[in-house]
Amino acid sequence: MWDQLPQLLITGVTIGATYALVALGFAIIYNASDVVNFAQGEFVMIGAMSTVFLSGNSGLPLPLAVLLAVGLTILVGMALQRFAIARSRGATVVAMIIITIGASIFLRGVALVVWGKEIKQLPHFFSESPIVLGSATLLPQNLVVMIGALLLVLAVHYFFQHTRSGKAVLACSYNRTAAALMGINVGMMMLIAYALSAFLGAVAGILIAPIAYTSYDAGVMLGLKGFSAAILGGMGSPMGAVAGGVLLGLIESLSAGYISSGYKDAIGFLILLLVLFFRPGGIFGKTSAERV
Amino acid sequence: MPLRGFSLLTLVAIALPFLFPDNYYVTVVGTTAAVHAMLAMSLNLLMGYAGQISLGHAAFFGMGAYSSAILTTRWEWRPLLAMVAGLLLTGVVAYLISRPILRLKGHYLAMATLGFGIIINILLVQTGWLTGGPDGISNIPPLSLLGWQVDSDLRWYGVMSAAALLVLWINLSVVSSRSGRALRALHTSEFAAQTMGIDTTVMKSKIFVLAALLAAAAGSLFAHQQAFVSPGSFSFFFSVELVTMVVLGGLASTYGAIFGAVALTFLPELLVVFEDYEVMIFGAILMLTMIFLPQGFYVAVEQRLGRWWAARQGGA
Amino acid sequence: MKIANRVALAAAVFSSFALTLAPVEALLAKDSIKIGSFLAVTGGASFLGDPELKTLQLYVEQINAAGGVNGKQLELVHYDTAGDAKKAVNFVKRLIKKDEVDIIIGGSTSGTSMAVIPTVEEEKIPFISLAGAVSIIEPVKPWVFKVPHTDRMAAERIFADMNQRGISKIALISGDGGFGKSGREQSLLLAPKHGIEVVIDESYGAKDTDVTAQLSKIRGSSAEAILNFGFGTGPAIVTKNVRQLGIDLPLYQSHGVASKTYIELSGDAAEGVRLPAAALLVADKLDDKDPQKLVLVDYISKYENKYGSAVSTFGGHAYDALMIAVAAMQRAGSADKAKVRDEIEKTKGFMGTAGVFNMTPTDHMGLTVDAFKMLEIKGGDWSIIN
Structure with missing residues (x-):
């Protein structure tokens, strides 16, 4: 029974890295604007789908296609902020949830019309021959996802702690009015937050697509899992969101391995509920849940 | 308790099948709209008046539907008895989870209710020996009330409209009762309500259970009307659709919830002609309504009509 | 006044719906x-x-x-x-x-x-x-x-092929959608009739991105072949993960993957995979005398x-x-x-x-x-x- 453990742990971390990347995007927007962006999963999908179509159908070299795809997703993210979120300042939590859910349905609908319904994939970045670690194996692409997640987390951390713009975004999240009085261009900072979050989504999508494939509706499940991971870790902290992602991946993989693969998602959500009941702010978040 | 709206809706519900006999939009879509209206009104009690968001309301709807489906097909219970059993089950479950869940707020509450809804859905899919799994349960017997078989679309239209009007009646009584005023205080400020001496915890959990029971009752009727249930009808996406109905009409407005339910039932019927563009247009409508009319479509129109009416009265 | 407005509005809403939809009812003469x-x-x-x-x-x-x-x-x-x-x-x-x-x-x-x-x-x-x-x-x-x-026929066809190859213990893995679940039930029902034992029974979600957890359990079991019932991305991920884990068992898929997309998505990992499918997929390889070929x-x-x-x-x-x-x-x-x-x-x-x-x-x-x-x-x- 225990000889499967190494593989289950590695599987958990690889799935978890995927969730972590999506969760990070949720946490950044939440921190900057108190909005849970249910269209985060669609950023992931747009990043992957536009790379597929730019490299495959338009025949661009992959690196250029990736750059353009990330740029496109960032534009979508900023458009969402400017034309939907910024116009609805002061709307209730529920209204905001509906707006971002509407945005996610709209973006999915656009992807359906523009790119069709077929399942697409990107080539693996490196070879597809597995790396063997004792009794466990993983693909080079799994490593790419993990290292990518790690680098992005560090970059986000650096951005918020050590750059002027990053600190300014944080300042807006603590107190908008005070930030504005200090001469911070709040509108610009919000744009930056959404651009950053869209950037993370797009990169996540491109890193994951060689393993998990992509299609116009691929963002739904990833968005849901990413949101759960962010809540599990604690919405208030980007690091917490990432830890939540890895934790959720491990829970799913260990449940599938030792309890039941049919119930693995149910077990994930059950643990999430228990965490919320006993530590409403998430495992790594502030204890108070009242941040509305 | 103001009853003019109630009487008018009753009249409209009775008149429609006479004005448009054997009309698909009345007997079929109208029946679905009535089910949705029941669900939206029950959710509105929770969201609009108690201020508690729920992204898992479809789970209670599903518990009612599946209780009826399982008990009537596998153990041949009478439909009414099965409905009562379903209500009991849902009531107990709702009560048990209400305390811990309602301690949460905002997005955390959204996540918790969402998680609850998904867990219930996974149970429906995975316990195939009981629920038939993803393909669901078919051949659910028709409802019979004192020997009167509800077996045609028109009869179902009658039963569902009557049930929806009953839920409207319950809603209006709750809202205009003393506890209803306490509820509204809850929505505006929980702190204020507490200082007024209202036990907000008890109040919220009562409303949570009532909303769950109304949804379960609608589910039970729905199972008999469709003669078929499958987990897809009670998914997370349907929960989101219900929230959309409530918000689209306007939070804390019972008639707004009805409007939202009717509008969102008819909208896809009209959008089918757009085929692949349907998803995109639906998303855009949702987003635009919320951006430009954040208080809800019905409430916004109502307020504008109100102002126009007041201006006219003033001028005359 | 407020109530009157509400009433008026409700009436307007109901009747406008009814009125806009009524003319649509008018149908052309049926020719x-x-x-x-x-x-x-x-x-x-x-x-x-x-x-x-x-x-x-x-x-x-x-x-x-x-x-x-x-x-x-x-x-x-x-x-x-x-x-x-x-x-x-x-x-x-x-x-x-x-x-x-x-x-x-x-x-x-x-x-x-x-x-x-x-x-x-x-x-x-x-x-x-x-x-x-x-x-x-x-x-x-x-x-x-x-x-x-039917899915029953697919399972029967697969089991017949397994019998020919002398396979008697299998691992079953299925998607949790209607197709996968129904295929799983039929397989569990029919396997004993073909003298086949299902030694392990796993499932995965339609949008799961990785099934190595389930497959590593299968690797540790006594199964002599793997049977997957599912469609969409699931079977392609199963196929790739089987190869990734170095599992050297025959892999059977169902007719749910009977399209070129499956081969494209799985790439080299799909080599040697067997599945039951209609002749449509191999029309060009049919004998010219086969009456189905023309159709x-x-x-x-x-x-x-x-x-x-x-x-x-x-x-x-x-x-x-x-x-x-x-x-x-x-x-x-x-x-x-x-x-x-x-x-x-x-x-x-x-x-x-x-x-x-x-x-x-x-x-x-x-x-x-x-x-x-x-x-x-x-x-x-x-x-x-x-």
Whole structure:
């Protein structure tokens, strides 16, 4: 029974890295604007789908296609902020949830019309021959996802702690009015937050697509899992969101391995509920849940 | 308790099948709209008046539907008895989870209710020996009330409209009762309500259970009307659709919830002609309504009509 | 005043809906034969509904260009269910009551097909389902037919092949959608009859990105082969993960992956995978004397010319259903529902993409297990095994 453990742990971390990347995007927007962006999963999908179509159908070299795809997703993210979120300042939590859910349905609908319904994939970045670690194996692409997640987390951390713009975004999240009085261009900072979050989504999508494939509706499940991971870790902290992602991946993989693969998602959500009941702010978040 | 709206809706519900006999939009879509209206009104009690968001309301709807489906097909219970059993089950479950869940707020509450809804859905899919799994349960017997078989679309239209009007009646009584005023205080400020001496915890959990029971009752009727249930009808996406109905009409407005339910039932019927563009247009409508009319479509129109009416009265 | 406004508004809302919709009801005089259809063109099962709809549109156009049926033009009325059973029921009622169609072809998924059966039986209209589950036609319902092979036949065909190879212990892994679950049930039911033991039984979610957890359990079991029932991305991920874990067991897939997309998505990992599928996938490899070859090659060239994408067996089901319906209407000399129903039931020796159909009052599908060919993926293409 225990000889499967190494593989289950590695599987958990690889799935978890995927969730972590999506969760990070949720946490950044939440921190900057108190909005849970249910269209985060669609950023992931747009990043992957536009790379597929730019490299495959338009025949661009992959690196250029990736750059353009990330740029496109960032534009979508900023458009969402400017034309939907910024116009609805002061709307209730529920209204905001509906707006971002509407945005996610709209973006999915656009992807359906523009790119069709077929399942697409990107080539693996490196070879597809597995790396063997004792009794466990993983693909080079799994490593790419993990290292990518790690680098992005560090970059986000650096951005918020050590750059002027990053600190300014944080300042807006603590107190908008005070930030504005200090001469911070709040509108610009919000744009930056959404651009950053869209950037993370797009990169996540491109890193994951060689393993998990992509299609116009691929963002739904990833968005849901990413949101759960962010809540599990604690919405208030980007690091917490990432830890939540890895934790959720491990829970799913260990449940599938030792309890039941049919119930693995149910077990994930059950643990999430228990965490919320006993530590409403998430495992790594502030204890108070009242941040509305 | 103001009853003019109630009487008018009753009249409209009775008149429609006479004005448009054997009309698909009345007997079929109208029946679905009535089910949705029941669900939206029950959710509105929770969201609009108690201020508690729920992204898992479809789970209670599903518990009612599946209780009826399982008990009537596998153990041949009478439909009414099965409905009562379903209500009991849902009531107990709702009560048990209400305390811990309602301690949460905002997005955390959204996540918790969402998680609850998904867990219930996974149970429906995975316990195939009981629920038939993803393909669901078919051949659910028709409802019979004192020997009167509800077996045609028109009869179902009658039963569902009557049930929806009953839920409207319950809603209006709750809202205009003393506890209803306490509820509204809850929505505006929980702190204020507490200082007024209202036990907000008890109040919220009562409303949570009532909303769950109304949804379960609608589910039970729905199972008999469709003669078929499958987990897809009670998914997370349907929960989101219900929230959309409530918000689209306007939070804390019972008639707004009805409007939202009717509008969102008819909208896809009209959008089918757009085929692949349907998803995109639906998303855009949702987003635009919320951006430009954040208080809800019905409430916004109502307020504008109100102002126009007041201006006219003033001028005359 | 507020109440009066509310009342006025409610009235306005209700009556405006009723009024705007009423004129739509006015229907043209019926000088065409109406074929109603409800398919999962979007959503998780769109890889079924999409080619099905395209096929129906293509052939309705072709038949009309050739003069129609019984001197009347065909008219296709279609609604997208996105795989939702609730929508399916309402759309079927809309097809019957509002559009007044003469026959219904559709129900891409077993769930949507099962959901509409009470309605079509009640309204007495012929319905040809495009979904797999046995329960659609067993027990036999007077007005319900279906054209795809059943999941039971797929399982039988796979087990027969396993018997030949001397495999007696298998690992079962299935998707948690309707198709996977139903295939799993049939496999568990049939395995003992073929002397096969299911030593481990796992499942995965439709959108899961990794199944190595389940497969590493399978690796540690005594299974001699792996059987996967599922469709969409799941089977491709299973195939790749099996290779990643270095599991050296024969891998069997179901007819749910019977399209070129599966080979493309799985790449080299798909080499050696076996699956049961209709001859449509290997039309070019059939013997020239095979009577089915002509039908298949004709369908493939028409479809690929028009849409520029590869055919799948799913689109083929829509072709079979439409042609069976048209032939029945021609034999009945009208689109009269009861007569057409009787004639569909008398379908004999019809050569479709799925095989030869011989329906009877007790068999509303009419295919036999040998309509399935056992295929193996070799060099990135299908090949037939005997």
